[in-house]
Amino acid sequence: MIAQLVIDGLLTGAVIALGAIGITLGLAILRFANFGYAELMTVGGYAALTAVLAYGGTGAPLGPFSFGGFLAVALAVGLVVTALVAVASDVVVFRPLRRRGAGPLVLIFASFGLALVLRHVVLLIFGTQPEYYSREIQMAVLLPGDVRVMPDQLLVLAITVLALVALWWLLNHTRMGLAMRAVAENTPLARACAIDPEMAIRWTWIVSGALGALAGTLFGLTVQLRPEMGANLLLPLFTAAVLGGVGSIPGAVIGGLLVGLAENLSVLVLPTSYKATVPFLIMLACFLLRPKGLFGK
Amino acid sequence: QGAAPSCPIKLGAIIPLTGPQGPIGKPIADTAQLAVEHVNAAGGVKGCPIEMVLRDDTGQPTLGVDAARYLVDVQKVPAIVGVVGSGIATAIVSAVTTSAKVPMVSCCAVTPTLTRLSEEGKTGGYFFRTIPTSRVFAVAHAVAATDRGYKNPVVIYVNNDFGSALLRDLEKAIGTLGGKIAGAIPYNENQPSYRTEVNQALALKGDALILIAFSQDGATLAREWISLGGTQNLVLHNTLRSQDFISAVGARFLTKAAGIDNAQVAGASVDAFNAGFKAKFNRDPVGPGLHTVYDSAVVTALAMQQAATLDGTAIRDALRQVQDPAGEVVVPGVEGIKKSLEAIKAGRKVRYVGATGPFTFDKNGDVTGPALVWKVEDGKLVTDKVIDLEQMTALFKRIGY
Amino acid sequence: MTTPLLEIRDLVAGYHRDLPIVTGASLSVAAAEVVALLGPNGAGKSTLMKAVSGLVLVMGGSIRLDGTELVGMPTHQAIAAGIGYVPQVQNVFVTLTIEENLRAGGFAAPRTVRARIAEAYERFPMLAQKRRNLGGELSGGQRQVLAIARALMTQPRLLLLDEPSAGLSPKAAQEVFAAVRGIAAGGVGVLMVEQNVKAGLAASDRGIVLVQGRPVLDGPAASLAGDPRLPRAFLGEQVFAA
Amino acid sequence: MTRVMLETQNVTVSFGALRAVDGVSLSIPVDAIAALIGPNGAGKTTLFNALAGAIRPDSGTIRFAGTRIDGLKPHRVFELGIARTFQIPRPFAELSVIENLMTVPPRQAGETFWRNWLTPGRVRAEEARLRDKAEEILDFVALRKLALAPARTLSGGQLKLLELGRALMADPRYILLDEPAAGVNAVLLETIVERIRALNARGIGFLVIEHNIDLVTRLCHPIVVMAQGQVVVVGDADTVRADQRVIDAYLGDMP
Amino acid sequence: MMGTLSYLVFFVTVASLFAIATLGLNLQWGFSGQFNAGVVGFMAIGAYTYAALTAPAQHEHVGGLDWPVIAALVAAMAVTALVALAIGLVTIRLRTDYLALATFGIAAAINHLALNLEGITGGGRGIAGIAKPFADLPPLWFGLAFLALAAGALLAVYLLLERLVRSPWGRALRAVREDEVAAAALGKDVDRMRLTAFVIGAAPMGLSGALYAAFIGYVSPYDFLAILTFQIWAMLIVGGSGNNAGAVLGSFVVWALWSLSGIVVVLIVPTKLQVQGGAIQAILIGLLLVAMLIFRPRGLMGERLHSSPLLRDDAAVRH
């Protein structure tokens, strides 16, 4: 039982971790809590769904997975569409706000307004019913130790780790990453280093949109797609990102896995009706020991 | 008849169209609109078409109360229908409709609090609902489970007033019918994943799963349950009686599944509604609240026709008059409504038998009704068994409600 | 005479359209020349430097670098066109490491970054020692050194230094001034704000005194150093350009 | 024997492996204008932070007028009578310049929030007094014209002057100044020197970190020289100027 | 006419109740920079305290204490302040995002408790029959009388808080907000000031919740969903944080946005498309919110430069 709970915690945590990376990117570079990020996940998931519907499915299932090879193409479509939406939202909403010297709280509430718009546009287009890339139910595989896992979820875990490494590399070992971090800290000084802040911010949105699409698609794959999925994920995502330490990419992943574990293991001590409270209790405990999150500086 | 009303006649409706309840609310709103169209096609009330003024409460009581205030004060609606959330219905009754003397006919609020308020005289008799209290559901679940020989089912239920009230009734009902619940796991709505709850439930090792969940969450829960190797002996709540649920989970996993609903099964009144619904939306009317909201709108329209004036108190009293047991039976659909409107105009007594079958408001405005058990055959929802009003009443006695 | 490297004409600049801080300044800096910009606090010296870098509103006048108009050009382009700028405050990235600070400084010339970093480490060994420390962990003077090293990363043609010696120990200041002279000798023009009048003028070819957004004195460094009008200008008294 | 105002014993502060302040023992006499000089990164600011309670030293003790103050919170140290300025200015950016000063005085009646209702007259009178005092100090640091501007709009030098102004506003027994002259124009600096002398004559002690060696030699005694976290020499201007270690590490070939 | 008037009375009453909470938040965020994302938690505590003290005993929860309205309102504020003190002590070391998440979590936990502690809160069924002042009056008079109560409470809270933030205490609080290190070095007890502001700011939130319960006569956990915290925050940000008048104005504007946009949808969307109305309304709210922020990035009324009433804001030097 405990082994199962731990594995489940890690696997459900993986998709939270993946989303939390994107949130953390926003917190670290754009310097505000982007509520619209969760809607980017929704947009990405539905953009990929549109491709899947147009193609008529994802193709014959690959190996142990529930989906076929076309999902990769659909994902690519989702990445592009979402990156475009992300950049557009910056141009229309956030850039004018930056130019007028808006504080982070104003950006947060603008992102909240934008999220309302995006979510309900998706709702108007796709309706309220849940959607799936493949309606096949994937049967869990029994591992030694009487532990059941779903291959799709293992894939999500693997992709989360990859995304973590890729993003960490991007931020710490590329010119663009350096530019993004420089702009985040001190825009005038970045300008004085010949860095174009608009370009750095645009790239942040592109990466953030792409990550969102990836997370949204994988969430849709392992759970379901619905217009409010982003909104429902917002809380665990932020919990993970902040728990890990604002701006720390590995922190976000650890935070995500911890949130998953906490939820799953909480049932050992508390009724499930308090489940949603447990990550917060964990978090409070962590904050009492480390007021800046696990990996915060 | 009193002075000629000014056309069109307004009917207030408050339904969540967005927010967490939006997915349930939208088809309900569609159906309410359908009822109004039927009434209008049948000639309207007192010769006037009805215009439904719909407000979105987004699932927030503050906005629900605001909408009610607006409908009553500014739009001057003589009655309000819809109202899904129990918390919202109670807030509106406490703050708006009772003092304004405007009847509210809820399609979906199941909370016992409203029964108690009514008993204490705090609704002024202005509150009605067309949805049976949770006990009817509890009995249906118990019957469906024990009929299939499930002795100790596991329950996963939504953690709100509705779910916990239902669970209490269910424990009693199943106990009476010779079973015992192996354990009950509450879940909170709109979580990204329910893996924990499902695992908890699996660990209880019951011989069946009774799933009391709203549609999206229900699909997620059922899918996770099945993929983790849970039994396919499912007993599903009426909120899951939809083609979307079947296609989300997959018909081949649902061959052993049963479900329950409060709707009447056969009979002219139900067919008439189903036909009308299909004609409009090109699908079967399956989903929570569709039948009940239709009835709430139609019965209110009939009461308006019956009432001497379009005044809240008159409509309140007329709501019971159009259910006269001695009256002419009238049914949903344009034809049926037309007949009843004419009968009322002619001064004859009518008994509206609705999309949910025959129902009568008791002294608290509540209804008890028949129920049905459904199952999935070849990917289609079919009715398996009916628990009619007499059987239901007998079961209520036996269980001791 | 050849056109100067930097030529500013009738510059009006500030933070708000209705409140100019630089109020009609004209001055020039030639290649290989070190010019000290002096003046009381709040005279507009830093604002003038920011105007050259495109960081504040320019309401009038022109700024030419080697004949190219800079007014209206976004900062990052102006910098890439050959300017190295050390701001007076907040002049290092406190959340980046020393090495990353230098890499950011070399953003416009990625190919030569390695060589430049090596050069910077050689010139300022302290930086090499602390290469993995964050900018925010440096002492005040150490930050100043880093800021200067950062500005040199692209081998600019024009160097704008806003109080380079502030916070530096006498020895470090001498080293920086010597370095500035050396860089200028290689053909770079330097415009340098200094409050340390004596040391500043000693390291410069020419001095300009700015009062209330306008140059009031402009002359060879050596003669300005002894000019009795200099302290009076600092007190805001009316003095006239020679 | 002169009485000791500020005394440290073996104070050590480390950042990871780096010992920024390494076993510093000092005793500064009452009424002195003492200087703390040394090469960049010597640990001067870090020592200030330890004195002012911003950093808790890893080991060692600090006494002010006989009271132990190491480990005290910064506001407690301030209450005991030590005010400090920051090398890198830390203004209250969205407050006006004058309110940056008016915030400073301790034990304002209006800071106990119920006094604002119980004795409003007293609060008002005190406010008027604070404003006048702040205006006088702003005159002195040449910021009077900018009294009503938000502090974030000040120039680099003006920010340093604001730091100084806030310290003067506190009426402390002791003032720690971290490079008060950096970025401040030479003419104004003269009046600041005068003011420091005048305050000192009224019994206020100073410890000044400064790289302007002229200023230090004219104003300060004793002069403490730090390098690499340790105290190298303590003495008067001549001793210090003549010390070869100081010349090598700090002064260079000064003219 | 009477109907519209009656609705307006209702609208202003509800907006005033929100404005009270927004003023409390303004003290916490606008003046002391504490990111309280758990506003509903404090409102819920106020509401439930009021309900528990006034509602009749019911079989699923305790009650029947029958406190007078005013005493119950005061008690609601006091209990909220006490809870805030406990929460403040626990979260004293947390800043910005961390504090936000912690308070958000605490509010979620409070909601869970309300839902699950049936013996005290009635669980999901809520508490009905809460004492409603003026309930014996005819509806319109009830509305007017309650409006007077709500507006009076708002005015009192506004005046009290305004006096506070325009005092040296308020100035020191803003200094702490701007730079804690500098404020501490200049003798301000940062922890204590933050904690005091947190507690004083929470009390109006409790009052707001209690008045809301008194107005509706019923509370349930569904009254205090996280979305309400967002709305209160939107009121503050749109109105202009750091300005009490702005906070009040923002409350009216944002509540109008949320409730009146529904009316606009009723009026402009054809009957046939009414069921799309909800989505259209949400899009409308989103667009207006964004537009308002772009148009006024510092809120409808910006922060005042000076705390001291002795100083006048001088437009010429203010940038």
Ligand SMILES: Nc1ncnc2c1ncn2[C@@H]1O[C@H](COP(=O)(O)OP(=O)(O)OP(=O)(O)O)[C@@H](O)[C@H]1O
């Ligand atoms: N937060 C920190 N983390 C790590 N190292 C630090 C930190 N703060 C200071 N240091 C290091 O400690 C040493 C002493 O720094 P300090 O600021 O005390 O020097 P200083 O004598 O004031 O120098 P300056 O004259 O340049 O201001 C320096 O080497 C500096 O890099």
Ligand SMILES: Nc1ncnc2c1ncn2[C@@H]1O[C@H](COP(=O)(O)OP(=O)(O)OP(=O)(O)O)[C@@H](O)[C@H]1O
């Ligand atoms: N961001 C700003 N917004 C508005 N006004 C500003 C801003 N920065 C500076 N100022 C004002 O512009 C004037 C000139 O500032 P500037 O920084 O150019 O002075 P400076 O000559 O460099 O002085 P210092 O020697 O003190 O550095 C000052 O009066 C200052 O108050």
Ligand SMILES: [Mg+2]
């Ligand atoms: Mg300057």
Ligand SMILES: [Mg+2]
């Ligand atoms: Mg220092």
